[in-house]
Amino acid sequence: MNPLLQFAKRLASKGLKATIATTHYTVRSIDAPNVNVEPISDGFDEGGFKQAPDLDTYLENFIAAGSKSLSELIQKLKRSSNPVSCIVYDSMLPWALYVAKEHGIYGAAFFTTSAAVSTIYYQVHEGLLSFSSTTEGPHILSVPGFPKMGYGDMASFLAVPVSYPAYLASVMDQFSNLEMADWVLGNTFEDLESQVAKEMTMPRPMMMIGPMIPSAYLDGRINGDTGYGANLWKPVRDKCLKWLGTKPPNSVIYVSFGSMAELTATQTEELAMGLKGSCKHFLWVLKESEHCMLPNRFIDSTEETMLLVTWCDQLEVLAHQATGCFVTHCGWNSTLEGLSLGVPMVAVPQWTDQPTNAKFMEEVWRVGVRAKMGEKGIVGREEFQLSIREVMEGERSEEFKKNASKWRELAKEAIGEAGSSDKNIDKFVGYLSSD
Template sequence: MEKKACGAHALLLSYPTQGHINPMLQFSKRLVSKGLKATLATTLSITKSMQLDCSSVQIDGISDGYDDGGFAQAESVEAYLQRFQAVGSQTLAELIRKHKRSGQVPIDCIIYDAFLPWALDVAKEFGLVGAAFFTQTCAVTYIFYYVHHGLLTLPVSSPPVSIPGLPLLDLEDMPSFISAPDSYPAYLKMVLDQFCNVDKADCILVNSFYKLEDSVVDAMSKVCTLLTIGPTIPSFFSDKRVNDDMAYGLNFFKAHQSETCIEWLSSKPKGSVVYVSFGSMASLSEEQMGELAWGLKGSSHYFLWVVRASEEAKLPKGFINEASEKGFLVRWCPQLEVLASNAIGCFFTHCGWNSTSEALTLGVPMVGMPQWTDQTTNAKFIKEVWKVGVRVRVGEDGVVRREEIEACIREVMEGERGKEMKENAMKWSGFTREAVGEGGTSDRNIEEFVSKLKVSK
C-alpha cells in the first residue's frame, strides 16, 4: 500500500547545523505534500540533541565520525570535514541498503546539501537520482562558482568585482570566505568544492525564488540548469497550503519565556519594537555586545533581544535592569511568530539567509549587521537591491559603535526613509507568497522536480 501511495522516496541529507537543516526540512514537507515520501538525514550527534515535532517527515542519521560531540569533538575544521566525508560516505551507503532491505519504500533519490558533494558519488554508486541543494542565495552560489572555475582569482586585487547578474561588489560585499580567503582556508575549500562534481547531478535546487534574484538566476542558468524552490518557510506564514505546517518543527535551543515574550509584544503599539537576533551560531565580542546594548537603549525604541545563554556574560554590568523599561531579553524565541507580530517595526539581524528570508516573507524591514560567510552579500542585497533596510558601518577597529547602531535603528523605524523601506518590505512579502503559492515559480519548479523523479522511478 505504501509503495503504491508514494511515487518515490527522497532522502535529503543536510549539513549538520540548524541553518542548513531547517530549509531541507521545509523542502521535505513540500515534497510530501506533492505525494513523495521524504526522509531527512543528518549526523547522529545532531539527531541526539535536536527537538523535532514533525510527523510527515521521517528522520534518520549517518555518522560523521564524531558521534558523541560532532564538530566540537573534532581536532580542527579540516579534520572534521575529512572524517565526515570518509565515514559519512560509508554510513550513507549503509542507510541506503537499510531502506532497501526494509521491504517498504526504497530510496530513489538523494537530495544532498551542496556542502557535502561526496553524497552525489554515493548516489551514483547505487544508481539513484542525485540532486544538489544550495541553501544559500543564487547570488552567493554564483560568486563561489566564479571562484571555483577561475573566473575570479583570489585574493581579489581590484574591486569592485563585476559578475553577470549581480551588482558591483566591493570587498565588504563578498562572502567572508572570498574577501578574506586566508582566514578560513578549510571553509573556503568546502564552499568551492560544492562544484567539484555538480555537473554530474541530475538537478540543481536553490533556496531562493526567481523574482527575488531574476538577473542572477538568468545569468547562472546560462552555465548550469537550476530550479529555484524557495523560500523554504513554514507554509502557515506564506501560502498556507501545507497542512499543519506552522513551524519548522526543529530546534536546538529551547524557547525561553516564549509565551511571556509574545504576551509582551502584544502589549506594544504597532511597529514600535526592534527585534534583535544573531541566529544560532554568531558570537559577538564583549566590546561589541556592549556597543549594541547601549545603542539599542539609546534608540529609545522598545526592543526584544535574543541573547543566547552562552552570550549572557558579555552583557554590560547592570544593563538588564537599566533597560528594563524598554527592553525585553530572552535566550531564544519563536522567531517566525515574533516577526509576524504587528508590534515589530524592524529586525536587527546578522543577515543569515534563513532570517532574511523570514523577514522578506513577513514584510519586516531590516538593520543588517553581518558577521561572516554569506551574510555580507545578503546585507548588500537588503540595502541596495531589495531596498528593505540599511547596513551598519563598521569602524576601523572592526567594531560597530553605539551611535551608528542608534542612527540605523532610527532610520528604519522613523521618517520617510523608514516608511519607504516598510513599503518595499511589504511588496517583497507579496512576491514571496506568490512564489510558493499555487502556480508560482517555485511551486512550478517543485512540481517539475517531482515529476522528473517519478518518471525516473
C-alpha cells in the same frame, strides 16, 4: 538544516515519501510530521562538531563515516516498500552525490545560500573571478546582474581567504562534482533574484524552489505546518508572545544573530548601548554565554524596554504585528525569513555570505540599511542608533515598509499554488514519480 527539512515537508505534501538523514547529534532535535528521520554518522556521534579537535578533522571524519552510514541507510530502505530514488543533499556535502551514483539513483544539490552568492562562489571556483586579499585602494567587483561590489561586500571566505582556509576549501568543494548532479535546487525565488538567474553559469540551471518557510506563514497549504520542526535549543515562546502582545504595532526592534555568529565583547557592548539609546522596545536573542559581555547594570537599566532571551521562535516574532525592525546578521535563512514576513531590516553582517546578502538587502531589495562599520570592524553605538532610526522613523521608513510588504506578497505568490517555485517543485516531483 531547516530549509532542507521544509523541502522534505513540501515533497511529502505532494505525495512523495521523504526522509531526512542527519547526524546522530542533530537527529534528536527534529520532530516533523509526515517526514521520516534517520541518523547517519559524522564520526562524532555523541557531541557532533564540538567533539572534534578541529574543523579539518571533523570534515575528514564526516566524509568517511557519512558516506559509509548513508550507503547503509540506502541499503536498509532498499529492502523496504519505499526504496530511495533520489538523494537531495546539502551542496556543502558533495560526497553524498558519489554515494547516490554508486547506488544508481538520482542526486540533487540543494544550495542553502542565495543564487547571487552561489554564482560568485562558482565563478571563483572556475577561475572566472579572482580576488586579492589586500584592503588598500578601491576594490570593485563587477558581475552582470549584480550591484557594484566593494571589498566589504564580499563573502569573508573570499575577501580574506587566508583567514578561513578550511571553510573556503569546503565552499569551493561543493562545485567539485556538480556536473554529475541531476538537478541543482536553490532556496530562493525568481522574482527575488531574476537578474542574477539570467547570468548564472552553473553546469545545471538552478531550479528556484523557495522560500522554504513553514507553510502557515506563506500559502497555508500544508496543514499544521507552523514551524520547521527542528530546534537545537529550546525557544522561549510564551514569554515572547505575551511581551510582544503588550506593545504597539511596528514598535519593537527584534535583534538576533542566529545560531553560529559570535560577537566580540566590544561589539556586544556597542549594540547594547545603541539599543538602550534608541529609547525603543527591543527583544534581544543573546546566548547565555554572552550575557557576561553586556555592560554593567545594562539589564537592570533596560528592564522597562527590553526582553532578553537565549532563543526564540523567530518566525513567530517576525510575524507579530508589534515587530517593526529586524536587526540581523543577514544569514540567508534569516534574510529570507525577514523578506517573506515583510519586516524592514538593519544589517550587521559578520562573516561568510552575510556581507553580500546585506548588500542586496540594502541596494537591490531596498528593505533596510546596513549599519556602517568603524575602526576594527565594529559598528559603533551612534551609527547603530542612526540605522535603527532610519529604518523605523526616518524619511525612507515608509519606503522600507512598502518594499518589505511587496516582497512578502511575492514570496507568497512564488510558493503558492501555480507560483514559479511551486511549478518547479511539481516538475521535480513529476520526474521522480514518472520514473
